[in-house]
Amino acid sequence: MTYRDAGVDIDAGNELVERIKPLVKRSFRPEVMGGLGGFGALFDLSGKYREPVLVSGTDGVGTKLKLAQQLGRHDTIGIDLVAMCVNDVLVQGAEPLFFLDYFATGKLDVDTTVAVVGGIARGCELSGCALIGGETAEMPDMYGPGEYDLAGFCVAAVEKSRLLDGAKVRAGDVLVGIASSGPHSNGYSLVRRIYDRAGRPADLDVGGVKLADALMAPTTLYVKPILELLQAHDLHGMAHITGGGLTENIIRVIPDGLGLDIDASAWALPPVFDWLQREGAVENTEMWRTFNCGIGFVLVVAPDQLAAVQADLARLQLAHWQIGEVVTAAGGERVRIG
Template sequence: MDTPKPLTYRSAGVNIDAGNTLVDRIKPLARSTHRPGVLGGIGGFGGLFALPGGYREPVLVSGTDGVGTKLLLALEANRHDHIGIDLVAMCVNDILVSGAEPLWFLDYYACGQLDNAVAEAVISGVAEGCRQAGCALLGGETAEMPGMYPAGHYDLAGFAVGIVEKSAILTGADCEEGDAVIGIASSGPHSNGYSLIREILVRSGAHAHVQINGEPLVDLLLQPTRIYVKAIQALHQAVTIRALSHITGGGLVENLPRSLPAALAAHIDPKTWQMPPIFQWLQEQGQVSTEEMRRVFNIGIGMVAIVPWNSRQTAIESLAEHGEQAFVAGQLVPRRDGEGVRFLD
């Protein structure tokens, strides 16, 4: 009877050497995101960060997220370099709503079998997102788990931490009737609604390279989520921001009321901006109602800032100076019947 060969971790599907090689390859990516406060580097058991001075009552703000089923489209298209930007964006845009400055980011990359080229492309996107947000890629985890994921698939999650002075936390409590609702343009669906998008793709039978206004469908759907950190930081210097809202899953209908006091609602005029062509295409191909579009997608607004009405033009100009298209989408009005958002149709 033949003696079975001794088992090893590698024969079980985990390549420790490949993991070590990946760590060495991503160290320069992490270094490219360093900012004051970073202590040490990638490879330790924990990331170290010294909190900045100048705060009387510093409050840490944290957020975690993934990229949802947009990841499946990236896998199908074999495009991995931008999905990491989405990951960072979903986390830092969330903590930005509290008035926080992002400090550091951690990522979690899990797969069945490690492909260093794919993993490095993903982490390069994470590093780019961190550079855009001005935060450090402080560390992360790469997990190789045979049998957990289909061949060629991976999963992705992240965690961001920021800081804000306690007295400067944005709660929406200072919002007043008549304040301007400033819509800040999205780059597309961002990282929300992709389960519906994938169903629409199946129904339409559309090829990835179908052109919509001269742009391939796949490019529009994989456009990375905008990171609003630097533009919002500049906006804080230009005007008084009374509230912010990151428009993610649930759209304006569900996200904007979370940032408003119970007595106020946002009166939104959809004619103040043009819904981007990708949303028009999705609505037509899926025969999706306008109400459902507004509850699922950002429909062209990725972030909302509430500012005093007489500051609206200054706010728009400040955002434009920092690369963001913005417009007055409406005003705050008294809330009635529990509606946090009313559309002027």
């Protein structure tokens, strides 16, 4: 018997590597040493930072993968994977440096895998983050036909003096919410339950967009505009709105003794979320703690800096709203949304 008889095609794996090499190379930065194919990926930090603090993150895209596989849309799910990692490390003011991916499947389909990795490479390119390595695992009997799984790993760096850790946050600081592109990559177990119960209406119009397109819209990459913003403004804190929604993410960067007062009327619930809430009969409190509800990233800004920050956000073409403020919290619930 051969390895191929057992379900693993080494030749297909080799073909995959050759096809993704040009896609991956477009994401490289000057600090990358060597290329694909080594046992370890090399990255030279010596020329850029004086006191670098490394910030690392890892994530996946949850059951949005199931929807991607169901719809046969494999070219943007890799952007989601990158975004979920790089947006997280960005919260501490760090610049994503390099990224590694893990792709696992039962039987390697080269075209599908190239589409997925191509999306990962594109996401890295748009974030200025080098895709310098990864792993493709073909594991017969672990996954059903057409199924695959993804994980991503990112390393970023920030000067120690520029690290954002919430220490500057004060009562009276303003919360500025930046628009999401949709549900991003969170809450999809609920999304799919509602979508299935509604009869999978992929072509249903939601705000001028087909429902399938709205649900599969890739997660917004905030890295480049926010890094530019950080060069000009002394932001007090930032939050990436992921699992846990608005209720549980912003408070993670707020010191003890302080809380949040969020005004839900400050922005309109985007059509895709409105459909999910109506079709699934989802309570407001469940919406706030499951979805981003149209706010993908939040800045904590001193009141006297608000106008300047908003002007730059407009210049950077980031839709945004003043959605609340930091308040003193005297025990009990620290987050109020109303």
